[in-house]
Amino acid sequence: MATKHSRAASRLMISPAVLLLLGWMIVPLSMTIYFSFLNYNLLMPGAHNFIGFDNYKYFLTDPAFTTALVNTLVLVGGVLLITTVGGTLLALLLDQPIWGQGIVRVLVIAPFFVMPTVSALVWKNMFMNPVNGLFGWIATSLGLPPFDFLAHAPLFSVILIVAWQWLPFSTLILLTALQSLDSEQMEAAEMDGAGAISRFIHITVPHLARATTVVILIQTIFLLSVFAEILVTTNGGPGTASTNLTYLVYAQSLLQFDVGGGSAGGIIAVILANIVAIFLMRMIGKNLDA
Amino acid sequence: MARRVSTRRRVIVTALAWAMAFLIFFPILWTFLTSFKTEGEAVATPPHFLFFNWTLENYIEVNERSDYFLHFMNSVVISVGSTVLGLIIAIPAAWSMAFVPGKRTKDVLMWMLSTKMLPPVGVLIPIFLLFKNTGLMDTRTGLVIILTLINLPIIVWMLYTYFKEIPGEILEAARMDGAGLREEVIHILTPMAVPGIASTLLLNVILAWNEAFWTLNLTAANAAPLTAFIASYSSPEGLFYAKLSAASMMAIAPILILGWFSQKQLVRGLTFGAVK
Numbered sequence: 264m265a266t267k268h269s270r271a272a273s274r275l276m277i278s279p280a281v282l283l284l285l286g287w288m289i290v291p292l293s294m295t296i297y298f299s300f301l302n303y304n305l306l307m308p309g310a311h312n313f314i315g316f317d318n319y320k321y322f323l324t325d326p327a328f329t330t331a332l333v334n335t336l337v338l339v340g341g342v343l344l345i346t347t348v349g350g351t352l353l354a355l356l357l358d359q360p361i362w363g364q365g366i367v368r369v370l371v372i373a374p375f376f377v378m379p380t381v382s383a384l385v386w387k388n389m390f391m392n393p394v395n396g397l398f399g400w401i402a403t404s405l406g407l408p409p410f411d412f413l414a415h416a417p418l419f420s421v422i423l424i425v426a427w428q429w430l431p432f433s434t435l436i437l438l439t440a441l442q443s444l445d446s447e448q449m450e451a452a453e454m455d456g457a458g459a460i461s462r463f464i465h466i467t468v469p470h471l472a473r474a475t476t477v478v479i480l481i482q483t484i485f486l487l488s489v490f491a492e493i494l495v496t497t498n499g500g501p502g503t504a505s506t507n508l509t510y511l512v513y514a515q516s517l518l519q520f521d522v523g524g525g526s527a528g529g530i531i532a533v534i535l536a537n538i539v540a541i542f543l544m545r546m547i548g549k550n551l552d553a
Numbered sequence: 554m555a556r557r558v559s560t561r562r563r564v565i566v567t568a569l570a571w572a573m574a575f576l577i578f579f580p581i582l583w584t585f586l587t588s589f590k591t592e593g594e595a596v597a598t599p600p601h602f603l604f605f606n607w608t609l610e611n612y613i614e615v616n617e618r619s620d621y622f623l624h625f626m627n628s629v630v631i632s633v634g635s636t637v638l639g640l641i642i643a644i645p646a647a648w649s650m651a652f653v654p655g656k657r658t659k660d661v662l663m664w665m666l667s668t669k670m671l672p673p674v675g676v677l678i679p680i681f682l683l684f685k686n687t688g689l690m691d692t693r694t695g696l697v698i699i700l701t702l703i704n705l706p707i708i709v710w711m712l713y714t715y716f717k718e719i720p721g722e723i724l725e726a727a728r729m730d731g732a733g734l735r736e737e738v739i740h741i742l743t744p745m746a747v748p749g750i751a752s753t754l755l756l757n758v759i760l761a762w763n764e765a766f767w768t769l770n771l772t773a774a775n776a777a778p779l780t781a782f783i784a785s786y787s788s789p790e791g792l793f794y795a796k797l798s799a800a801s802m803m804a805i806a807p808i809l810i811l812g813w814f815s816q817k818q819l820v821r822g823l824t825f826g827a828v829k
Contacts, residue, residue, distance in 0.1 A: 273653040276645035280709055281661065283642065284668045287702045292671070294679035353573060361567040369813050370574040373581055376812035378763040380783040381801040385584050387787075389794060395596040397583070404599070430577065436828050439820045477824050488672050491765035491780070495787040512674040517681065517770065526678050533675035540670035547825050548663055 292533070298526035305520035318527035322515075328528075330503045331511040334418055335535075338425070338507055339486045343479055345426040350433030350478065351471065357434070358441045368438075375431040379491035386424045387413060387496045417497045417505035424492050429485075433478045440474035441467070480543035487536050508532050581805075588612070588798035595794035611799035619782070621800065628778035628804075630693050631768070632761035635700035636708075636754055642701070643708040644750070650709075651716035652724075662713065666825060669706040673766045684771055691773045699771065700761045707760070708753055711822045715749025752818035755811055762808050779804040 299318050303311040322328055357367060374382065391412035393399045399409035412420040444467065452462050490509050493499055499506035499514060506514070512532055516525030575582075587595050589607045615621050650658045680699065689695030719742065727741050765780040772781050783804055786797045812819070820828055 269653050270655065273649035273655070276649040277661065280642050280646035280665070280705060283702060284665055284705060288668050288671065291676035291679035291683070294682075295676055298678060356566065356570050356573065359566045359570070360563055361570045362563070363567070363571070367570050367574040368816070370578040372812070372816060372819075373578055373809060375819075376759060376763070376809050377581065377805050378780050378783070378808070379765040380769075380780050380787075381584075381805055382580070384783060384786055384797060385580055385801060388797065389583060389587065390580065395794065397600060400598055400600060427577075427580070432823070435816065436820050436824060439828055474828050477828055481824060484670055488674070488766065490673075491769055491784070494769065495784050509672065509674050513677065513770070516674075516678050522678055522682075529672075529675045529677060532672045536670055536672045536675075540667060543670070544663055544667060547666065548659070 295526045295529050295533075298522050299530050301523050303522040305522060311523075314523070318523040319531075322524055322527045322531065327503045327506065327511060331506045331508045334503075334505065335487065335507040335509075337418060338422055338489060339483055341419075341422040342426045342429060342486055343482060345422070346429045346433040346482065347475060347478060349426075349430055350437050351475070353430070353434040354437035354441055355467075357438055372431040372435055374427050375429070375435075377428065379428065380495050382428055383424050383492040383495045386420075386427070391420055413497055414501065417501065421489070421492055421496060421505050424496070425486065425489055428492075429482055432482065436478050437471060437474055440471055444470050476546060480539065480546060483539050484536065484543065487532070487539065508535070581809075584798045584801050587795055588802045590795050590798075592792035592795045595798070596792065611795045612803070615796055615800045615803070619800075621782070621803070624777055624779050624782035625803070627693060627772075627776055628762055628780075631696045631700060631776075631778050632758045634693070634697040635704060635761050636757040638697060638701045639705050639708045639757060640712075640750065640754060643705060643712055647709050647712035647716055648746075651713055651719075652721070662710065665706045665709055669703070673703075677770065680767075681770065690771060691776045693776045695771060696768060696776060696778070699767045700764060703764075703767070704757050704760060707822060707825075708757055710825045711753040711756065711818075712749060714821065714825075715752070716746060718749075719745045752815065753822070755815040756818050756822040759808055759812055759815065 300313055300315060301311040302314045302317070353371065357364065357371070361367065388396065390396045390398050393409040393411040396409075398412070402409045410416075448466060449462060452466060457465070488509050489507060490513065493505055493507065493510045494513075497505040499510045503511075508528070509532065512525055512528040515521050515528055519525075586602065588611055589609070590601070590605050591608060591610065594601055594605045650662065684690040684695055689698070723741060723745075724737060727737055732741070762778075763780065765784075768778050768780045769784060772778070783797075783800060786793060786800065
């Protein structure tokens with residue numbers, strides 16, 4: 264099929280996409296790297312002199328950075344824990360023969376389509392608000408004092424909101440994986456006298472391992488960049504209690520107009536994301552051969 | 554899995570599954586119900602679940618008081634525009650990679666995917682300054698460009714996995730029957746490729762509709778799509794739950810419906826074909 268002529272045509276067909284993405288990667292990223300070495304604040308006009316690694320030093324030694332790094336890891340880890348454990352349980356449940364499976368599926372998957380600003384504001388006001396929220400009402404009815412989620416457990420609240428958005432994703436992927444499980448293999452194991460638990464451990468778990476890895480890696484990519492949910496609920500606060508790395512870089516760049524410092528923070532975020540990306544790419548790359 | 558199970562077990566499992574589904578769906582249901590209440594009823598204690606005076610007032614008020622329609626149209630133009638533009642760029646690329654694969658095809662695909670892993674804050678400042686200096690700030694055009702670029706890798710990948718499934722033997726058979734390249738494309742490839750393209754379109758409209766990093770940072774009054782419009786409710790005055798709910802329902806309803814149609818494609822698209 265591949266003649267010289269079609270080779271040239273194919274190159275021509277691929278090049279717009281490649282050139283655009285190449286430009287998208289190289290131009291802004293090299294600008295960020297360049298800015299990260301400058302003493303450049305939008306509020307202070309004048310020469311932007313070269314200051315070497317000072318921005319990095321400043322950003323990395325800022326106590327807010329350590330908090331943000333820890334918050335980022337807690338946020339990603341917390342959401343992953345809830346969504347993979349909850350998603351596995353839900354997928355196992357939905358894989359059983361039940362009445363109305365189609366409708367159940369549709370209901371479970373719905374939160375994934377809710378835009379981040381809507382879900383964050385609905386949770387913040389109509390559930391977590393200590394005076395008018397449903398959680399407050401439940402607490403009061405049980406004779407407990409209402410709990411101010413966003414003031415006293417801001418990061419946990421953000422984790423809850425984000426986990427609600429991503430639970431459908433992990434459930435759906437794990438369910439898809441479960442449904443591709445070879446039922447003959449299961450029946451054979453059953454005939455050989457393997458109990459339900461042993462079938463689960465020796466057949467289902469290994470089968471789900473790959474899908475779980477994919478879920479974890481893809482979610483991590485998105486969860487490292489959680490932004491809107493924090494912006495509309497806590498603004499990163501109180502203090503920096505719910506600031507993650509993405510939000511810290513945003514605040515440094517667009518609230519304090521520190522182009523140099525924000526750029527250094529951006530590059531650090533890129534490096535962190537790359538570490539995750541390498542693992543994800545290997546997984547997907549392996550699949551490409553198969 | 555067509556295993557026989559006892560009716561009793563089926564009843565229990567069904568009840569459990571419905572209970573979980575209800576719990577997960579409840580915030581959306583609650584928003585839906587609240588959107589038909591008056592502001593006073595929306596914060597009533599104890600909460601009114603179903604028995605209240607249903608009113609459409611909030612929907613009318615949200616439409617009248619804010620430029621709701623403008624923001625809605627911004628969302629439509631930005632999500633559909635960026636997806637269609639992305640498809641125009643991606644279809645030829647995915648097509649040739651699937652049907653005329655070279656030695657480097659895999660590398661190109663993997664590299665494209667890697668651009669998706671770039672965290673947006675890594676390029677926030679340059680894009681922000683470029684937009685400011687070129688007049689793209691707060692314009693639909695600017696957002697269409699950005700969203701096209703960030704979703705292009707997903708579009709190429711999804712199309713690639715669909716095109717890859719079109720059997721090459723069909724082409725050869727057609728060629729043996731004397732079909733020219735033109736007939737080949739129009740009568741054989743296009744009909745087989747349309748479902749894949751449609752799924753890709755659907756999923757990317759959803760992703761673009763809900764994108765909330767660039768839309769929040771690069772828009773103000775003019776080009777703000779619904780994601781940014783809703784965010785303005787984060788610092789409201791007075792009672793606003795019912796109006797927030799009405800605005801939210803209008804923002805998510807179209808995409809919920811589209812989303813339910815695209816369940817199957819969702820898994821495939823978001824895992825880059827790693828789980829089907």
